Amino acid sequence: MFSSEVRLFGIREEPYIIGIYLPTGAYLSTQRLPKIIQPQSAPYGAASIVFPTEIEQDSVIFKDNTATRDTMQDRVHTHANGKRWTLDHPELGTGTLPITPYLSAEYFEQERQKIFTRTWISTGKKVEEIPQPGDYLVLDIAVGKTSVLLVRGKDGRVRGFHNVCKHRGNRLAWKDRGACGTGLMCRFHGWTYAADGRLIGVPEEDMFFDFDKRDYGLSPVATDVWEGFIFINLDPDPPETLHQYLGEVVDLLRGYAFDRLPLSWSYTAEQKCNWRILRDSQLEFYHGKALHQQFAGKVMINKQQPSCHVLDAKLFRRHSMMSFYGDRRNTQRTPMELLMAQFGASFKTFPGMRDMDRWPLGVNPTRSRQWFFDIYYIFPNFHLVILSPFLFVAHTMLPETVNRSTWNARGYFPQPTTAAESVTREYNKCLARDVWLEDGSTLENTQRGIESGVLSQYPVQDQELLIRHAHKVAEELLANDGQAG
Amino acid sequence: MADTRLPEPFADLEPLAAVWALATETERNQQRLSSTMAQIQAFYDTLLPRMEAVLTYLSTFPPEPPAALPQEARRLLYLALAMAEITTAVELHQQPSVPAGFDPQRFIPDHERTKR
Numbered sequence: 001m002f003s004s005e006v007r008l009f010g011i012r013e014e015p016y017i018i019g020i021y022l023p024t025g026a027y028l029s030t031q032r033l034p035k036i037i038q039p040q041s042a043p044y045g046a047a048s049i050v051f052p053t054e055i056e057q058d059s060v061i062f063k064d065n066t067a068t069r070d071t072m073q074d075r076v077h078t079h080a081n082g083k084r085w086t087l088d089h090p091e092l093g094t095g096t097l098p099i100t101p102y103l104s105a106e107y108f109e110q111e112r113q114k115i116f117t118r119t120w121i122s123t124g125k126k127v128e129e130i131p132q133p134g135d136y137l138v139l140d141i142a143v144g145k146t147s148v149l150l151v152r153g154k155d156g157r158v159r160g161f162h163n164v165c166k167h168r169g170n171r172l173a174w175k176d177r178g179a180c181g182t183g184l185m186c187r188f189h190g191w192t193y194a195a196d197g198r199l200i201g202v203p204e205e206d207m208f209f210d211f212d213k214r215d216y217g218l219s220p221v222a223t224d225v226w227e228g229f230i231f232i233n234l235d236p237d238p239p240e241t242l243h244q245y246l247g248e249v250v251d252l253l254r255g256y257a258f259d260r261l262p263l264s265w266s267y268t269a270e271q272k273c274n275w276r277i278l279r280d281s282q283l284e285f286y287h288g289k290a291l292h293q294q295f296a297g298k299v300m301i302n303k304q305q306p307s308c309h310v311l312d313a314k315l316f317r318r319h320s321m322m323s324f325y326g327d328r329r330n331t332q333r334t335p336m337e338l339l340m341a342q343f344g345a346s347f348k349t350f351p352g353m354r355d356m357d358r359w360p361l362g363v364n365p366t367r368s369r370q371w372f373f374d375i376y377y378i379f380p381n382f383h384l385v386i387l388s389p390f391l392f393v394a395h396t397m398l399p400e401t402v403n404r405s406t407w408n409a410r411g412y413f414p415q416p417t418t419a420a421e422s423v424t425r426e427y428n429k430c431l432a433r434d435v436w437l438e439d440g441s442t443l444e445n446t447q448r449g450i451e452s453g454v455l456s457q458y459p460v461q462d463q464e465l466l467i468r469h470a471h472k473v474a475e476e477l478l479a480n481d482g483q484a485g
Numbered sequence: 486m487a488d489t490r491l492p493e494p495f496a497d498l499e500p501l502a503a504v505w506a507l508a509t510e511t512e513r514n515q516q517r518l519s520s521t522m523a524q525i526q527a528f529y530d531t532l533l534p535r536m537e538a539v540l541t542y543l544s545t546f547p548p549e550p551p552a553a554l555p556q557e558a559r560r561l562l563y564l565a566l567a568m569a570e571i572t573t574a575v576e577l578h579q580q581p582s583v584p585a586g587f588d589p590q591r592f593i594p595d596h597e598r599t600k601r
Contacts, residue, residue: 264596265594266595267593267594267595268592268593268595269592294577294578332576335533335576336533336568336572336575337576339536339537342537342540343544408595415548416549417547418545418547418548419543419544419546419547419548419549419558419562420540420544421544422543422548422562422566423540423562426510426569427569427572429510429569430510430569430572431573431577433592434573434578434586436587436592437586437592438584438586439587440586440587441585441587443587
């Protein structure tokens with residue numbers, strides 16, 4: 001991308017640029033910069049630098065001071081050759097990671113007790129899947145040793161309950177989805193519950209002793225919603241709300257089209273592997289050039305930074321994000337690809353950069369024209385992959401046992417308006433599915449590989465920073481008995 | 486489906502439709518995986534020059550559910566969806582299946598179940 005204007009975004013304070021490196025290697029101090037423009041209404045502060053001649057945007061290295069002016073601490077800000085994101089987080093170190101958490105049944109039991117049953121976990125479901133009062137979904141949460149009933153009440157609110165009749169403990173709802181109308185009745189003795197969990201019907205109630213229906217409502221499961229995604233917390237008394245738990249992610253992604261892109265495809269696979277193997281497989285894109293060579297190889301080529309494909313990385317208290325370099329215009333414009341773009345859209349070659357300045361702050365946060373996609377990892381089991389304003393992917397991963405996991409991969413894509421657009425949607429779906437089949441190929445093989453005992457540790461590359469961070473988050477939760485550190 | 490035909494302008498594609506105009510992703514994917522690359526390439530090569538006309542024709546019809554379409558248009562839609570299915574085999578993988586990929590029969594398309 002050649003331009004005479006280089007734009008800076010995502011700077012938290014007024015940018016205080018002390019100099020830049022030009023592609024030639026020459027250094028320009030502030031005094032010698034041609035012109036700096038400060039836009040009027042940039043939310044986090046932004047600047048444009050206008051050069052007298054066209055330059056390649058990614059070849060400019062900024063040195064700035066966005067910390068404090070007092071320290072005048074120079075640091076490379078964006079797109080810097082030699083940048084190591086991990087070194088911004090010295091608390092994480094650069095050492096190897098242990099294999100034990102991926103293999104040990106004892107470790108998994110600790111994770112089960114102190115993470116998966118103590119923190120907010122994604123169900124992967126969205127509120128529109130239970131649109132009417134009385135509509136319900138049933139989720140078997142093996143890691144919590146329970147079945148959870150998600151039901152929309154007459155008041156429109158989505159509630160969660162243990163799917164257990166309070167009489168003798170039978171499973172209440174047997175189908176994985178349905179509509180309970182005036183009540184949900186247990187097949188065992190006919191006890192009936194309202195959508196808000198109240199026990200409303202007990203056959204031959206007068207035959208019980210000292211009995212009050214109010215004492216036998218369904219046991220609630222903490223349930224909350226963010227951008228339409230339903231989360232649960234098996235801790236009966238969560239120490240923080242879902243929005244508190246999500247923290248900065250809420251602001252960074254506010255305004256994205258989560259409410260306008262319908263669920264368009266969803267695949268589920270049982271995997272004979274530890275949940276961390278599954279989780280890690282979608283937590284870095286170091287693998288893109290190799291595993292997804294046909295789809296992503298050419299897109300990822302960056303002459304300025306041949307080894308680094310990360311535009312930005314942000315680590316939060318629990319969660320994390322990474323933004324990836326890629327120029328989808330570099331991929332081969334195959335005949336069908338061109339047709340799909342003509343009659344609809346294809347995320348393979350068209351990122352849809354129009355109106356980028358108005359995107360949520362957290363989507364393509366560096367506002368690079370060479371933006372491929374962003375990964376948001378919501379600890380512990382939810383990945384949002386934002387590939388375009390018109391396509392995002394949601395992965396929900398849940399452990400079953402130490403070496404079995406469930407992977408649900410979903411695509412959210414615009415609703416077709418014609419039968420031709422149904423075809424373009426199918427094309428996007430098949431493309432995403434085939435990429436996921438490549439991802440899936442590694443999982444059970446990796447499990448077998450580490451079970452062989454050949455590996456004693458994982459070396460972690462800079463672009464696998466999110467894996468390193470996720471390990472630290474889990475270690476802290478296990479050390480603090482599941483409490484936020 | 487046997488007594489249904491493609492819309493008249495696409496009648497010459499009937500031999501392809503007889504094999505590929507299948508109603509579900511699972512069926513289309515199974516057809517892809519049980520075909521040789523030569524068969525898939527022949528399907529692609531035959532339909533590609535007509536694909537713009539197919540999509541232009543389908544642009545005049547509402548989207549899914551396919552049941553909302555007239556039978557002939559629906560058959561053409563199924564054929565075009567099969568083209569979307571095999572495109573990655575031709576344009577990306579150069580073989581019917583994803584190379585060394587995860588077993589697609591274990592990658593369950595929930596969206597098909599929900600639609601029914």
